[in-house]
Amino acid sequence: MDKIIEPRSLAGTMELIPADQIVFDRIKSVIENTYKKYGFLPLDTPSIELSQVLLAKAGGETEKQIYRFNKGDSDICLRFDLTVPLAKYVSARVNELTFPFKRYQIGKSYRGERPQRGRYREFYQCDIDIIGKDSLSLSNDAEVLCVIYDIYRQLDFGKITIMLNNRKIVTGFLEALNLKDKATEILRLVDKFDKIGEASLVECLAKEVGLDKKTIDIVMKFLKIAGTNSQKIAELKKFKVDNETFKLGVSELETVVNLVRSAGVPEEYFSVNFALMRGLDYYTGTVFETVLDNARDIGSVGGGGRYDNLAGYYTKQNLPGVGVSIGLSRLFFALQEKGLISKQKLSISKALIIPMEERFNDNALMIASLLRANNINVQTFFEDTKFKNKIAYADKLNIPFIIIIGEDEVKAGKFTLKNLESREQATISAGDIVNILRKN
């Protein structure tokens, strides 16, 4: 007898039971189909890349987390996101691709983090990006917000709020206050505003950054602008900040808000938020994050924004873009924790075909072929066991119907169709079964 090895998985990887995998795949497929509905092209770059290429820009925390190894002459990494591979892909094909290049990619990325609840070493990301050559219309920023709204409209996690800002506004605002040198420090603190609260922020701005009371008052007044989206923008204009970056940011934000309205996204689904920063060294214009109103504490369930240049480390071609990323593995984990994952019984198959004796297995295969030819998912149960075990099988897999084939059915050239929920049953022709199952 060979030694038995315990069949365990690596910590920090997600491996679902089939019932949960069906739900996971349903969410993934809503995301994918919505991306396609907006004309994003599919892309599937390798998970393994040359370290020299993948780490062109990386550094710090990210680089420490990377899975990297040598095989033969190759120094290889597992990708840690889908953005750097996109940058590589587009740079290598600048003359081949059609711009604006719109692509989606849904795939796994890898980070060798210390595993903790809800943090994965292997995780799905669902990304879209629209990449322009030299320029890209601001209207695209509005459209990617519509994508997020559309996805969560189809899923059943309740209402969302897309928080929306433009990085130029705060950048210009600080420039006008002559705080350009301290901008990074200030923005890092402002980004935590929602978490740490007003009192802490004021204290930090004074003690850590050394701002005077008057400046802090102005900054706090700016951050606390309230009201409807239109009111917030109107309030902002009242600051009369004399800075071109600021003015451009306000104008861009206003344009995006108006376009999102035109596209039919209801006003209560997006909210201008001047304290939203997101990714200090990457985004340069529109930025956004999405929260589930029922579960704001799980954090952003879809964020992104506008960047000036996708791939400066791979090409001299300027490639501005706007994108969205949904961290699906983390989202699924959080939804499960919150009990927001539908308890609805999902089944891959519409019916379980049960031959009462082995000699009817050929009849089972025949009706199965007929139903499948009509695009009805069905499953056969061929094992020699008690009838109640066959029913139990259908029950456990949430299969809604069974089709019984016994002596009487075969003699009559019919089949007994039973609805396992209503307990109704009838002995009918194959054609009738097709009709009923197509409707149910």
Next chain:
Amino acid sequence: MDKIIEPRSLAGTMELIPADQIVFDRIKSVIENTYKKYGFLPLDTPSIELSQVLLAKAGGETEKQIYRFNKGDSDICLRFDLTVPLAKYVSARVNELTFPFKRYQIGKSYRGERPQRGRYREFYQCDIDIIGKDSLSLSNDAEVLCVIYDIYRQLDFGKITIMLNNRKIVTGFLEALNLKDKATEILRLVDKFDKIGEASLVECLAKEVGLDKKTIDIVMKFLKIAGTNSQKIAELKKFKVDNETFKLGVSELETVVNLVRSAGVPEEYFSVNFALMRGLDYYTGTVFETVLDNARDIGSVGGGGRYDNLAGYYTKQNLPGVGVSIGLSRLFFALQEKGLISKQKLSISKALIIPMEERFNDNALMIASLLRANNINVQTFFEDTKFKNKIAYADKLNIPFIIIIGEDEVKAGKFTLKNLESREQATISAGDIVNILRKN
């Protein structure tokens, strides 16, 4: 200016242009939907596994090709197939899963081979398996053959032939000839019969294995049995081999052939072939491989078979099964090489929406939302460029329709829909556009 790094990919990885990716995804989705049509449940195990677990059974050539590395305290491997992860998954959940457990998995596996044309280091496999607890009905073997037929019926690569055998037949045959000790050696040669031809095989059986002429004659007579499927089985029975394994094999093969017929697979799509071996140390009953009649030289495009025990190295529970694997990356490469990949122009979007001026971008987003709400994939073109460039964009992406929004259209509350192939165009209402695009 930062240093520019060449944006290249690791050799032996597949990275397609969007037009090819659309075709690749279409094949993948036919395979996935067909797997579901037969009631296989989705499974998505991690690509990274603990080496100690994943390599429980591996050895030899496979182990040399494995991507293996350490990170922190973990000794990690990239999976090299989807079967060992399945064995791990099932063994760990023997008391949780519902048996027979039917699962499909479509995912990437990794082997650090020397890259050569058509050989990938990262490649997609599309697997199904049906796993029984202690026993599994032979009828399942017939059903997985139907799955292969069904998949290739939907794809447009021409007629296929599923070559079919039962390993017990040759095993019993050699036992009856008192050649059990030499069985492995003989089978390895027989497996090459199709490639090396009769003369070479006879020579090898004599020189390498040391068989006498009389024995070789019997073996060759066995291997060369010809005729229809029924004739071959009838001929085989005439050998009157007095061996239980042989008799069981013949009976199993006959049962599977009859069931495949009952399921409606046309006779010319499957062919009994007593020389087919496939995987010497794994399969124990039914074995099969599929070839495209137009391109037999690309090898098997879907093979598998019956095994006695999935996971002896992980659990004492006996887990017999039957499965199919389609090597999608290799298949796609081979089909491209043969020119068998459809040159049909596929597009993700049905229409490109073109506002003639920036001020009509909001109208574009409005009609886009309306069409998408009707599940029509459409794309917007917001960039400020000449009209001919906008048309060229639709052309390059094979988008069949454009929707033009100009001054006249906005005033009239209508849109101009143009079919880029027929050049027909009409200025019509949004509702009419929905109707036309839903039909096309």
